[in-house]
Amino acid sequence: MKRLRRGNMLFTGLLLAFILVIILTSLTYSPKARLIPLIIGGGTLVLAILALLSEFYPGLLRTLDVSLMDFAASGAAIEPGSEQPSGVKVAKRVLNMSMWLAIFFVLIYLVGFLISIGVFVLLFLKVYGKIGWVKTIAVSAITWGFIYGTFEVFIKVELFRGILFGAIVPPI
Amino acid sequence: MLEAFLEAGSVLANVGVIAYVILGCTIGLVFGALPGLGGIIAIAILLPFTYGMEPVPAMLFLAAVMGAVPFGGSISAILINTPGTAPNAATCFDGFPMARRGEASKALGISATASGLGAIFGLIVLLVFIPLVRAIVLLVGPPEFFMLVLFGLVTVSFAARGNLVKGLVAGGVGILISLIGFSGVFGILRFTYGSNYLWDGIELVSFLIGIFAISELINYSVRGGTIAEERASMGGRVLDGVKEVFRHKLTFLRSSAIGTTIGIIPGVGGAVANFLSYITAKQMSKHPETFGTGDPEGVVASEAANNAKDGGALLPTVGFGIPGSGEMAVLLGGFILHGLTPGPMLILNHLEIVFALFLGILISNILASSFGLLVSNYLGKLTLINVAYIIPVVAVLCFAGAFAIRGNIWDVVLALVSGVFGYGMTRFGFPNVCLVIGFILGFLAEQSFSQSLMISEGNYAIFFSSPISIVLFSLIILVLLLPFIRGGLARRGGNK
Numbered sequence: 142m143k144r145l146r147r148g149n150m151l152f153t154g155l156l157l158a159f160i161l162v163i164i165l166t167s168l169t170y171s172p173k174a175r176l177i178p179l180i181i182g183g184g185t186l187v188l189a190i191l192a193l194l195s196e197f198y199p200g201l202l203r204t205l206d207v208s209l210m211d212f213a214a215s216g217a218a219i220e221p222g223s224e225q226p227s228g229v230k231v232a233k234r235v236l237n238m239s240m241w242l243a244i245f246f247v248l249i250y251l252v253g254f255l256i257s258i259g260v261f262v263l264l265f266l267k268v269y270g271k272i273g274w275v276k277t278i279a280v281s282a283i284t285w286g287f288i289y290g291t292f293e294v295f296i297k298v299e300l301f302r303g304i305l306f307g308a309i310v311p312p313i
Numbered sequence: 314m315l316e317a318f319l320e321a322g323s324v325l326a327n328v329g330v331i332a333y334v335i336l337g338c339t340i341g342l343v344f345g346a347l348p349g350l351g352g353i354i355a356i357a358i359l360l361p362f363t364y365g366m367e368p369v370p371a372m373l374f375l376a377a378v379m380g381a382v383p384f385g386g387s388i389s390a391i392l393i394n395t396p397g398t399a400p401n402a403a404t405c406f407d408g409f410p411m412a413r414r415g416e417a418s419k420a421l422g423i424s425a426t427a428s429g430l431g432a433i434f435g436l437i438v439l440l441v442f443i444p445l446v447r448a449i450v451l452l453v454g455p456p457e458f459f460m461l462v463l464f465g466l467v468t469v470s471f472a473a474r475g476n477l478v479k480g481l482v483a484g485g486v487g488i489l490i491s492l493i494g495f496s497g498v499f500g501i502l503r504f505t506y507g508s509n510y511l512w513d514g515i516e517l518v519s520f521l522i523g524i525f526a527i528s529e530l531i532n533y534s535v536r537g538g539t540i541a542e543e544r545a546s547m548g549g550r551v552l553d554g555v556k557e558v559f560r561h562k563l564t565f566l567r568s569s570a571i572g573t574t575i576g577i578i579p580g581v582g583g584a585v586a587n588f589l590s591y592i593t594a595k596q597m598s599k600h601p602e603t604f605g606t607g608d609p610e611g612v613v614a615s616e617a618a619n620n621a622k623d624g625g626a627l628l629p630t631v632g633f634g635i636p637g638s639g640e641m642a643v644l645l646g647g648f649i650l651h652g653l654t655p656g657p658m659l660i661l662n663h664l665e666i667v668f669a670l671f672l673g674i675l676i677s678n679i680l681a682s683s684f685g686l687l688v689s690n691y692l693g694k695l696t697l698i699n700v701a702y703i704i705p706v707v708a709v710l711c712f713a714g715a716f717a718i719r720g721n722i723w724d725v726v727l728a729l730v731s732g733v734f735g736y737g738m739t740r741f742g743f744p745n746v747c748l749v750i751g752f753i754l755g756f757l758a759e760q761s762f763s764q765s766l767m768i769s770e771g772n773y774a775i776f777f778s779s780p781i782s783i784v785l786f787s788l789i790i791l792v793l794l795l796p797f798i799r800g801g802l803a804r805r806g807g808n809k
Contacts, residue, residue, distance in 0.1 A: 149741045152740075160489065167504075171501070173763070174501055177492065184481075185485025185488075189482045192479055234535045235531055235534075238534035241708075245712065246726060250722060258709050270699060272702070280702060284706050284709055291362070296365050300713060300717070301720075311721055
């Protein structure tokens, strides 16, 4: 619980930082161009500060802990998959999954979609899912075939070929 | 109007388009049956696949996906006591107890019939109201539209579960993100910080894929295992379920009316309709004690409202560009992708798109209710799949889809970053739907705000100069005050 609160404060703090950067940057624009960023940014900043303060003083925003769902069913809603482990376990799993996705991107960047799709699905199922070889190869092949067939053959979109195979990367 | 209807309908003469509708319906059933995925994620992932399509077939396809999701969701609600989507939650209360006592097929029969007929009810209401909305739209100028956007954002923040302040923060952040890039209104670059990539702003489809689909993949990995441990076996007769809906026709009609009405309120969507309808049915029942123990009337109430809301939700979406539900918010992304500007002019200039959505939802509901029943047993088995299979397949779809829109590899990074950000938003109570609605409406809000000030030569009183603006402003204040009013009433009740 304590960890979730700390994470909550950190995340709200990040949002606050983003809003502040937008507000400060908008001050460099012409009065007309900065009007909406300042109005929306200012209002959102105040609300984000309130949200952050409510982490220290939980009673502060309790009145606002409502939704139409509460009006409808006294908050008895079941959110699919809302049960989550808490604490370090969650952070590790989030980091782990983000790493997998980041590795997938790096693979795509280097060798392109067609190679990396096969490699990623195969590695993921084998290493992360600990699935048997037959199922792993079958799922990897079906996924690859589906993506190749849909994008390259059907929609006729050439998927990124990877910088090692001469693909051009647009400037960032 | 008839011309537009025929234009949308004539597309259905094409075998390829019919195949799209059937495919959309099948995908909708699968995404609906898999808890955690649902309509928003399905549409977000599928948007890139519609890129090369003409707008009308694309809308038919997306509407077919949207139309089939609720019935798919009811399958897992009935068979494994886990709602496939949040709007199926109340179906668990009576659907699963029915399945446990060996009446799963009967419960699915009720769900299929109530879903299909409920959707038809909502769509009839949509048809009736289209001429009225077209007349109202002509009265909406830039100041009224700005108020409408604000009203949409406030009600969405209120409707999303959790804290109103966090909902508003999410909406505000969404608007701020939408301001990144070249501003056509002022002719300057804003918040690009020297990046070429940000010139065109944050790419909508990649952003949606990240916020909804990739964040859910992270969520899946956090939960791990299979979605469901066990599943009730099939039993009972489907036909008995069909008869139950007609036996409870009053409940069906009332629930459909509730669903349609709730659907019309911007951003509120099916979850509220579902619960409100269930609670109302229970309160009005002669035997409320049987609700929650496997009463067929509970399933009728829940599912009729759930599907009827789509017709209602289409009204503000196509009439004013204010999404009636989360699915509609992503659908607005589809409009933009196909060169259609969401807003009041859509219903005036592109009525064929409205009818394409109408037909897509109608056909999909009929298909889902009949074909879905046949395959419901297999769809229920999907929930026993280890998430380790789902994650890489959906990740591949997300990344390839994000790239395909513009052929820009950095859009994949955008989807990835948005996914982690979206997971953080959900984890810490900031509703993603508010963020996305803010993002989609941000540009329109700024445009209408600037146009209003140009018309009035800088006089802010223009925002309060028409009855529509004043009514909308009053509604915004009322929605913001509702939590306090409710708190006051609760305290007074407590004192007594």
